[in-house]
Amino acid sequence: MTERTIRLSVNGREYERRVAVRWTLADFLRDELGLTGTHLGCEHGVCGACTVVMNGAAVRSCLLLAVQAQGAEIRTVEGLADGDTLHPLQEAFWEHHGLQCGFCTPGILMSFACFLEEHPAPSDAEIREALAGNLCRCTGYVNIERAVRAAVTKLAGGRAGAGPTGA
Amino acid sequence: MSRYVGQPVRRKEDPRLLTGSGRYVGDVRLGGLLHAAIFRSPLPHARIVRVDGSRARALPGVIAVFAPGDLGEVAPIPTTLAPRPALKACFQPPMPRDRVRYVGEPLAVVVATDRYVAEDALELIDAELESLPVVADARRGLAPEAPILHEALGTNLADRIVMSRGDVERALREAPRRIRGAFAVQRHTGVPMEGRGLLAAFDRGTGVLTVWGPTKMVHRNRSILADLLGYPEHLIRFIETDVGGGFGLRGEFYPEDFLIPWAAMRLPAPVRWLEDRREHFLATNHSRQQWHEVEMGVAPDGAILAFTDQALVDMGAYVRPNGFVAPDRTAAFLPGPYRIEHYAFEIACVFSNKTPVGSYRGPGRVESTFVRERLIDLVARELGLDPVDVRRRNFIEAGAMPYAVGTTAHGRPVVYDSGDYRAAFEAALRELDLEAARKRQAEARRQGRYLGIGFACVVDSSGVGPWESARVVVDRTGQVVVYSGTAGLGQGIETTLAQVCADALGARLEDVTVVHGDTGLIPFGIGSFGSRAAVVGGSAVFEAARKVREKAVRIAARLLEADPGDLVLEDGRVTVRGVPDRALTLRDLARAALPGQPLPAGMEPGLEATHYFHITDVTYPYGMDAALVEVDPETGMVRVLKYVIVADVGRMINPLIVDGQMVGGMVQGLGAALLEELAYDEGGQLLTTTFMDYLLPTAAELPAEVVVRVTEAAPSPGNPLGVKGAGEGGIIAVPAAVANAVEDALAPFGVTVTALPLSPDRVLGLVRASRR
Amino acid sequence: MKPPRFEYFDPTTVEAALDLLGEHGENAKVLAGGQSLMPLLNFRLIRPQVLVDLNGIGALAYVRPCDGGLALGALTRQRALERSAVVRERCPLVAQAVPFIGHAAIRNRGTIGGTLAHADPAAELPAVVTALGGTLVLRSIRGERVLPADRFFVSYLTTAAAPDEILVEVRLPGAGSRTGSAFQEVSRRHGDFALVGVAAIVSLGADDVCTAASVAVAGVGPVPLRVDDATRLLLGEKPDERTLAEVGRRVSEQLTPDADLHASSEYRKQVAGVLARRALGEALGKARGGGA
CATH class of the missing domain: 3.30.465.10 (Uridine Diphospho-n-acetylenolpyruvylglucosamine Reductase; domain 3)
Structure with a gap:
C-alpha cells in the first residue's frame, strides 16, 4: 500500500494518476500534473504559498497527501482566470502592485478567492486577519490589502450589475 | 519625452506571475530530470574522518552520491572584497575535505530519481566526524583559549576595519558632556519566500553546461564557475528564472553553485537542487550580527563634537563573497546625515562556528543607523533635550552638498551627492503630526497606556558601479528588445527599464520587452545589488535607446527626405513636424536598417545600439522615519500604531514600484525590530530552522497606519536620469525608529533599549529590571 | 523536507480504523487534520510505518x-x-x-x-x-x-x-446562566502558538456572588494547567479588581514554566498572572451581563 491510483478534478478537469502514498498534494500538482503555479515556501504549513482550494475550502497543499484528494475538487491559481480574462482579484493585484516577486501570490490569491466567496463584504480588519495566514516577504502587505478591497468593490459591482434591477 | 518615466504604470511581469505561469527554478521542466539533496554537517566544528555514501548509493532510485573525496582539488569560492591576501585561507570550499566549521556545511550530494528518494538516501550517509571545540559566540572568538577556525590564518580575527577623521581623542576630552552606549544587532537575514535552487544540464555533444536559477550577478557567477571547474566560459550558460525574492542573499556564489553543475557534468541527465526551508536557514547567508560600544562627546545644546565606536562583527565560519560588505558599510555610514568633525570607528570582524554571513538589504546601513540613532536618543535624554531638536541641531545642510563624510565604502570616499535632510525630517514630523502624536501620548498615559514616539534618520547608498550594459534592438516586426546586464529579483526591472527605453527611444511601452540574466544573450553584465539596477542599468538603457533613436531619425530623414531636426519620434512613429501624414514606423525603419539596405554613410546595419554606462561614484538616497508605538508593560507586546517614511530617491521611474519597495522594506524592518532572530545554542546548533521559530512579520503585525511620502527633491547629479536607488532605503531606519519609540513609551520606567529584537520577553525584562 | 515512506490506510468506519490500530499498534500513527502531523512527517521528525487516515470516517x-x-x-x-x-x-x-x-x-x-x-x-x-x-x-x-x-x-x-x-x-458541559467565559493569549504573532494562553469561566449567583470559577493556562507547563488554588479565592465573593489582581498574583506564584526560544520562564510566570486577571475580568463582565 505504498502506491495508489487516485481520481480527482483540478480546475474542472478530471485526472486519474498512480501516485506514491507519501507524496504531498503540492508535489503531485506540481510534478505530476505540471501545475507549477502552486509554490512551496516552507513545507510545514506556515507560509501559505501552497494554498489551494479543495472542495470549497482553502487548504495548505503541503500538509495534505495526494491520496487524500481522492475524489476531491481542487482549484489552483491556474484555474482562477476565465480564459484570458483575469479574475477580479488578479486584476486588482496587477492594478495596485499587490505583488513583487510573485512567489507567495498564488497562495494569497487562492486564499482570498475562497475568503471572498464566504465574505463578500469584509471589513478591513477581516481582510487583514485573512491575509495574516499567508507570508509575503516583498510587499509589506499594504498593497495586497488595497488590491483585495478593490476586488471586493469590483465583485460587488459585478453582482449588483447582474441583479434584476441592474447597477 | 517623459511619457512613461515618472508614471505608476502596471508591471509587465505581473500577468505571468498572477496566473501561475511564472517560471521559477522549481518550475522548469526537462525530460529525465534528476533531483539532488545535500547531506549537511550536523556538527558546528569537527574533523572529517570519513564520509561514506555506499549504503545510500545502494538504495533503489539513487543515481549517484558524491562525497568530499570525489571532488578532487577544487579552489575555494573567491571574493572580490577580501581586504588582505591571507584571507584566501578562509574562503569557503564547495565541500570541505578535512574539517567542517558550521552546522549545515555540505558534506555529500545525493542524486536520485525524485527528491523523496534523495532524502531517504541522506539518512543512509555514514559520516564519521570528530567533534572539535566551538566558537559559539564571536565575542569570545578572540580569547586566548578560543579554538582557531582557520589554522592557516592563525587567528579568528578576519580583519579590523578602521575609519577616522579629525582628532577624536582631543574632541572627546574637551567635550562638555560624554555619553556612552552599548548596542547589539541580532543575527538575522533576508529569508525570501522561495529558497535558492538551481538546475544544471550538461550537453555531452556540444559540451555546453546550462545553469538555471541563480540570479543577481550571473556573469560573475559564470566566471567563478568557469574558474573553479577549469572549463571554458563560453561553454557555460546561465539563465535567470523568475525568483522569489532576493534581498541581497540570493545569487551570491554558494557551495551548491559549484556542486550541482559539477554533478550535472558527471550524470546522464539534468539535475535540480531546491533548497528547502530548513536548509535555507542553515545554508544561505546570515547577516547583521554586531556588538557596538559607542561614545559621543556633545555640547549642551546637543551638537555632536566627537563619536567613537568599538564594534565586533560575527563573520560566521568563512569569508563568503560579500562577507565584508556589512562591516565596511557599517563604518562608512556611522556618521549618517549628521556633520561630525571628529570620529574614530574600529570594527573587528571575527570568525565563529556559524553559518557565514553576507549582505542583507541595506548592509551596514541598518546596523550603523540603529547604533547612531539610539545613541542620539540617549544624548537627548542625558541632556534633557528633545530628540527632535538634537537631530535638527546636527544635520548636514543642503548647501553643504556635495559633502565628504571622510569615511570610505569599498575603498572609495563617501561623498554625499545631494540631499536636504532637514527638509525631509521636517516633512516626516508633519506626516506624523508630531503635536497630535504627543497629545495622544499624554492622553493615553493618563489612562495607564504607554505610547511612544521614535525617529531615525538615514543616508542610504545606491548605484554601485563601475558599469552596466544595455543593448537596445528594434526587430523587423517593430518590437523593441532591451538586453540588460541587470537581474530580476522580483523588483520589477522588466517594467522600469522598459519605461526608460520607451521614453528615450520614442516607442510605445507595450512594444518594449526587457531581457536579462541570460549569459547566452547578453555578453557582459554586472547585475542587481546595492540598489544599482535603475541607476546604472537604467542609465545604460537610456543611452543605448538614445543611440537607437538617433539612428532611427537619421534613417528616416533619408527616407523622408527631411531634415533630421524636423523629425519627431513618438509612439514608435517618426513624423515630420507639421506634416503628420508623412510617417514611418519603427517597423519600417528596422527593415530599412537591415544588412544589405542602403544606409547613411558610416552607419552600421541593424536598428540597434549597445551602451556601457560607466559610473565612478555611488549616489546617496536618504530617508527620515517616524514611529508611533504602544507598549503593553504587563505583557511586553509592542504594537506599531503609525509608521511614517519620508524618502528621497531622486527622480522616480515608477512611483508604484518605489512605494512598494519602501513599504516592503519597512515591514522587513519591523521583523528585525520585533520578531526575527537566528538563534544558536551554546553548542553552535541553530535553533531557528522553521517558520514557527524564525518569525517573519504577517499582515497582523502591520502598523495601523502607514504613510509613505517619496520626495524628488534631490535628483542625482551623477546619471542622466537623476535617479537614486530605491531598493534598500525602506528597511534601514525601521529597527532604530521602533526601538526609539519603545524606549520613549517606557520612559516612565526609565528603560534603555540596547538590543533587538524587541520580543515581548525582552521588553518585559526591561520593565522588570527597571522596577528592581 | 519530504515525508519518509509509510503504508497508508483510509478506513471509512471507526471499527475498521480500530482494527488497523489493533494490528499495527505502536507502528501506526493516526492522521486527522494533519496540521501538526504532516509538518512532523515533512521534517521526518516522526517515521510511522503505517498511517491510519481518519478523514474518510x-x-x-x-x-x-x-x-x-x-x-x-x-x-x-x-x-x-x-x-x-x-x-x-x-x-x-x-x-x-x-x-x-x-x-x-x-x-x-x-x-x-x-x-x-x-x-x-x-x-x-x-x-x-x-x-x-x-x-x-x-x-x-x-x-x-x-x-x-x-x-x-x-x-x-x-x-x-x-x-x-x-x-x-x-x-x-454547557455554560449555565450568568456564566461568562473568555480566552486571552499572548503570542509572538497572530496565529502562533501561545506564549501564554488563559481560558477562564466564571458563574455568578443572583446577587453577583461567584459560584464557580475555573481557569486553565496554556504554555506554562507540560500540560494545560488548572489553577484552582488561585480561582478558589473568587468563590462566595463579589470579585472586584483587587480580588482579580490577587488571583492573578497567585496564578503567577504557583507556576514554574519552562523557558524556550520565545519566552523565559519568568516571562511566562508573570504574564500568566496578568492574563488570568484580564480573562477573569472579561468573563466576569460577561457573566454580569447575563453570560456568554
Missing part, C-alpha cells in the same frame, strides 16, 4: 447537544466549531478560543480531536477543554473508556491514549 464529524452541553466528534474541523451556532450558545469558550488557532486554512483542516491528541501544551483547545472540565472518549478494539481532561493530558505531546486507541469524542 464521516461519522466522526459532528456537533451534538448532549446533557445540556455538547458532544463533539473528534473529526469536527476547527472551522466548523468556529461557525457553529450551537457551540456559541452552549460552549461559548470554545468559539472564543478557536479564532486564536493558526489561520483559516489551518482551521479548515484542523480537528478538535487532532489538536487534543497532539497535546501541545501551548495549544488553545487543550486549555479550553481543561478549563471546562470536559471528558474524552477513547475507543479501541478492547473497548471504550472515558477520561477527564486532566487525566488525558499526561505530558508534553503525550496523552493517556494507548497506541491502539482513538480519541473519538469530546464531551463538554
